Amino acid sequence: MASNASEDEELAPDAHGLYDATWQQPEWKAMVERLVDDGFVTWKEAAATLLGELNPPQVGTQIASSDAGTFGFKANHRAAFPDESLMSHVLEWFYSESGRCVHVVDGATCGTRLDLQADHVNGRENFRENPHAADTLDNLTLRCRRHNVAKRKSHVNNANRTLLPAQQALMWILIEIQPYTKYDFGRLCRIYGMTMASVRFDEAWAMAVWREREGRYQIAAVAGEYDLIVWPDGAVTRRFASGEPSPHGTQILASEVQGGDVFCFLASPDGVKANLRYYECDVARIPFVYPLDSRPPTDIAIWPTAKGGVPMPPRGLQLHSWVLRRPDEEVHLSALGVERQTPTPKTVNGLKVTGLGRRATVADLSLVIAADAS
Numbered sequence: 001m002a003s004n005a006s007e008d009e010e011l012a013p014d015a016h017g018l019y020d021a022t023w024q025q026p027e028w029k030a031m032v033e034r035l036v037d038d039g040f041v042t043w044k045e046a047a048a049t050l051l052g053e054l055n056p057p058q059v060g061t062q063i064a065s066s067d068a069g070t071f072g073f074k075a076n077h078r079a080a081f082p083d084e085s086l087m088s089h090v091l092e093w094f095y096s097e098s099g100r101c102v103h104v105v106d107g108a109t110c111g112t113r114l115d116l117q118a119d120h121v122n123g124r125e126n127f128r129e130n131p132h133a134a135d136t137l138d139n140l141t142l143r144c145r146r147h148n149v150a151k152r153k154s155h156v157n158n159a160n161r162t163l164l165p166a167q168q169a170l171m172w173i174l175i176e177i178q179p180y181t182k183y184d185f186g187r188l189c190r191i192y193g194m195t196m197a198s199v200r201f202d203e204a205w206a207m208a209v210w211r212e213r214e215g216r217y218q219i220a221a222v223a224g225e226y227d228l229i230v231w232p233d234g235a236v237t238r239r240f241a242s243g244e245p246s247p248h249g250t251q252i253l254a255s256e257v258q259g260g261d262v263f264c265f266l267a268s269p270d271g272v273k274a275n276l277r278y279y280e281c282d283v284a285r286i287p288f289v290y291p292l293d294s295r296p297p298t299d300i301a302i303w304p305t306a307k308g309g310v311p312m313p314p315r316g317l318q319l320h321s322w323v324l325r326r327p328d329e330e331v332h333l334s335a336l337g338v339e340r341q342t343p344t345p346k347t348v349n350g351l352k353v354t355g356l357g358r359r360a361t362v363a364d365l366s367l368v369i370a371a372d373a374s
């Protein structure tokens, strides 16, 4: 029945979440303690927030004093009980409820006492001839705000995984996983199953910026040094430069790379020269790896889209040649002693490689930093 809840509808119907979906009471308890211990909130604020969410909804305003033009509660009551006050009937209905959200997902009742709202059992959309006919007390129940929205929009939850609403999931990712860049934050949000505009991620990222200023969050600086790591599926990720071996099954592609450099590479799906493309990616946009629940770690290597994301080259491709350039340097494609400039690709799909002469094979091609003209 709430009208301003559309902002909650921001998870895809098949959203899978991350490892929050596997958390039990001890992990959630530790999370709340951490919010206090790490200085996000005080215990008083945590308690006060819960107390506010527990306060039962204002059914007097929503039902007894509802707008007669919008809702049929007043007219329907007057017709059935001409001499009795609507509010006394509203309270009678209200007190007879369990005071918990009755919404059922995959056989389990939500049951929360938080943020309850009066909601239709049989929705107004099923009374198309006369929506006001839906507005009777015996057609009302209590649902939490989230499930009030979910019911209206036929939101089906995924495979018994109980996910956080998008607003809470944004903070869970930021505080629990602590992505090192805004790009990675956006990737994690898409992997979680969020469908909202990416400006929501930019806004939520403010918490990372604020926390970094307090010395409580690490954002990967463009001025830093990084190791590039290549995975068996072709994905390239990075980590803060260290002398450590790379994760099992991976190789260090380059060590102590400048965060301001550009990773330039030739890749193809099949090693066929006609399918070669030239790509560039700022090192600052190359993802770090994070725990992704049951997903492979290279799932982070995406260009995020509203529907999730597309694999970020060279993930899923064969990497043929690569070079790191400074922003002011030019890369040339070299084949059999001939060099030509590679223009910067305008899209994430790379640039078709042409004009190399017929004799040059894929193995003859390499990328080189152009000699300084000056």
Ligand SMILES: [Zn+2]
Binding pocket: 101, 102, 103, 110, 111, 112, 143, 144, 145, 146, 147
């Ligand atoms: Zn609920």
